[in-house]
Amino acid sequence: MKIQINLVVILLSLVLVGCKTTAPVPMPKTSFKPAENLSNEKVLVVFEDNFAKHLHNESQLMMIFQYDLGQYLSYAIKDSLDSSYATVDIGSTTADKSNYDIVITPRLVRFEAPVPIQVYLRTKSEIEIEYTVNTKAPLKPFIIQGFGDYEIDSDEEEKIYDSLSVSGPDIYYYDVSTGIGMNIPNYAYVAGRDSAIAVRQSLVSLLSQLKKKLKNT
Secondary structure, eight states: OHHHHHHHHHHHHHHHHTOOEEEEOOOOOOOOOOOSSOEEEEEEEEOOTTGGGOOEEEEETTEEEEEOHHHHHHHHHHHHHHTTEEEEEEEOTTSOOTTOSEEEEEEEEEEEOOOOSSTTSOOOOEEEEEEEEEESTTSOOEEEEEEEESSOOSHHHHHHHHHSOOOOOOEEEEETTTTEEEEEOSHHHHHHHHHHHHHHHHHHHHHHHHHHHHHTO
């Protein structure tokens, strides 16, 4: 009871002081099952200028949990495509696209990772990613969307989820003006794992749609 009361006092003090601290959310790298035979089609992934710089913030009380989402997606998208295509390059909007069979421009449609009431609970992360795909004639440009969330959909995914590390140091917050300090549980690491699974689901869906669309042309 004393611990609970002290925690309430600390949180109220932080609210009165009006200070916030930012905790980065480390999203672990996930794996993608490689295709038996990689396609020889050359793929170029074109990221918009600010895509890799996108940051996503989720707040609870005086904590801001920050996802370096743009940078994470930049690597994850390439990794997913590398699992099926022998050549996957990254380029800007001004890159020469003439030597590529497939040009993909990703766009983040939506990302949500609400902080749960208790930091030990899973984060109900959801994400939607869109690909604008340009290929050589006669196929016209098309758009596909992939959705992913924190729910485990398969035995393979469960193994991947269990393999992702959630260990990490507690975040210590100390307010100089009040002399109050507290340890924040390593929620950021748990949240990062849930969000990584959501991203993976979205990219697996996009890859499946892409291959199906190209196969049917």
